[in-house]
Amino acid sequence: MKNIKIFIFIFAIYNFSYLNLLSEENLNNRIYKNLRCLVCQGQSVADSNSDFAQTIKIVVNDKLKEGMNEEQIYNFLAEKYGDWILYKPPLKSKSYLLWMLPYMFFILGAIALFFLLKKTLKHKRY
Amino acid sequence: MKKITLGLVAIAVSFVILIFYYGLKTEKIYNTEELVGKSILEIDLKLLNENRVFNTRELTNNDFTLINFWASWCGPCRKEHKHLVYLSKNKNIKILGINLKDERSQANKFIKKMGNPYYLIASDHDGKKSIHFGVYGIPETILINKDLTIIKKYIGPIDGQDVKKILSLVSE
Numbered sequence: 001m002k003n004i005k006i007f008i009f010i011f012a013i014y015n016f017s018y019l020n021l022l023s024e025e026n027l028n029n030r031i032y033k034n035l036r037c038l039v040c041q042g043q044s045v046a047d048s049n050s051d052f053a054q055t056i057k058i059v060v061n062d063k064l065k066e067g068m069n070e071e072q073i074y075n076f077l078a079e080k081y082g083d084w085i086l087y088k089p090p091l092k093s094k095s096y097l098l099w100m101l102p103y104m105f106f107i108l109g110a111i112a113l114f115f116l117l118k119k120t121l122k123h124k125r126y
Numbered sequence: 127m128k129k130i131t132l133g134l135v136a137i138a139v140s141f142v143i144l145i146f147y148y149g150l151k152t153e154k155i156y157n158t159e160e161l162v163g164k165s166i167l168e169i170d171l172k173l174l175n176e177n178r179v180f181n182t183r184e185l186t187n188n189d190f191t192l193i194n195f196w197a198s199w200c201g202p203c204r205k206e207h208k209h210l211v212y213l214s215k216n217k218n219i220k221i222l223g224i225n226l227k228d229e230r231s232q233a234n235k236f237i238k239k240m241g242n243p244y245y246l247i248a249s250d251h252d253g254k255k256s257i258h259f260g261v262y263g264i265p266e267t268i269l270i271n272k273d274l275t276i277i278k279k280y281i282g283p284i285d286g287q288d289v290k291k292i293l294s295l296v297s298e
Contacts, residue, residue: 038262051227052262055253062254080260082160112134 031060031070034087035077044087158260158279165274166193167258171248174225174233180248186272188220190296193268194244195261197228198236203265206283207240213289214243218296223247226256226264269295 032046037053045053045060056077063073074086083089091099168183185191194210196203214221223244225233230249237247250256259268260279267280269292277295280288 051253055257058252059254059257077257079164080161080257081262082158084160 027070028057028061028064031064031073032057034074035060036085036087038081038085158281161260161276161279164276166268166270166276168274169255169258171224171250171255174230174247174249180246182274185222185270185274189272190219190277191270192219192221192292193224193259193270194221195224195226195250195256195259195264195266197226197264198232199228200264202283204236204240206265206267206285207243209284209286209289210243211241213292214245216293216296219292220245224256224259225249226261227251227253 029046032053033044035045035056037043037045037048037050037056039050039052040048043053045056060073063076068076074090077085078090083092089098166182166185168181170179170181173180192210192213196207210221213219221243223246225247227250233247233249237244248255259266263281265283267284267288268276269278269280270276278292284292
């Protein structure tokens with residue numbers, strides 16, 4: 001029981017510091033990181049120094065100044081380049097499985113763990 | 127219980143193999159299929175040799191417009207230029223050139239030497255306007271109709287086959 005408490009404590013601390021880091025992160029950088037550099041090999045716009053990435057950064061800055069929010073900028077760029085430019089694809093009929101699978105695996109894992117623990121505890125009792 | 131566990135493991139392994147198989151099989155190169163059928167944005171463009179602004183809305187006056195992104199420093203643009211000159215002779219189509227990240231003097235020198243297929247040449251000095259057209263490199267060519275809807279988009283230089291395709295599309 002003590003071990004579980006320590007685990008929960010560490011988990012809470014980790015998540016708290018992670019949330020803090022996220023809130024401190026610059027909005028511009030967060031957007032750049034979620035945009036794929038189309039002329040690079042596996043690089044985001046944030047990581048790339050290519051001409052394309054530089055222009056995208058300027059356009060993102062302009063759009064933010066114009067008053068667009070993060071979601072509107074993603075929609076604008078996806079409209080021009082397709083969803084391929086986004087590292088985090090939007091929830092669409094085509095991507096339902098992609099979004100739902102982690103949750104499904106989580107639930108299945110929890111069920112499997114529950115039965116396994118139940119069985120182990122039952123054996124220990126007798 | 128053991129049988130169920132084994133069955134679940136087998137399903138999980140098959141699923142992972144299936145995901146890897148489709149992941150490797152899927153083409154990961156950016157293509158423009160999604161853009162066909164969408165409309166281009168109505169935006170202002172500065173003309174290269176005239177002191178006025180041109181709005182893409184004016185392209186509704188043409189039956190078909192080929193929007194070509196080019197620059198004097200771009201080698202492949204040189205290669206495709208003769209095809210654009212050939213296409214410009216077709217009366218069903220008008221070619222709008224958008225000169226990207228280029229010097230005006232160099233652009234004019236290029237046109238003087240290679241011929242002018244464009245009925246209008248706009249300038250996108252910093253490349254920001256090209257983003258509104260979904261362009262990520264040059265040359266790129268977009269064929270639009272009267273409603274400003276994209277019919278076809280070409281990434282890279284167009285060749286003889288593309289010319290035939292464009293001519294068949296505009297003659298329909």
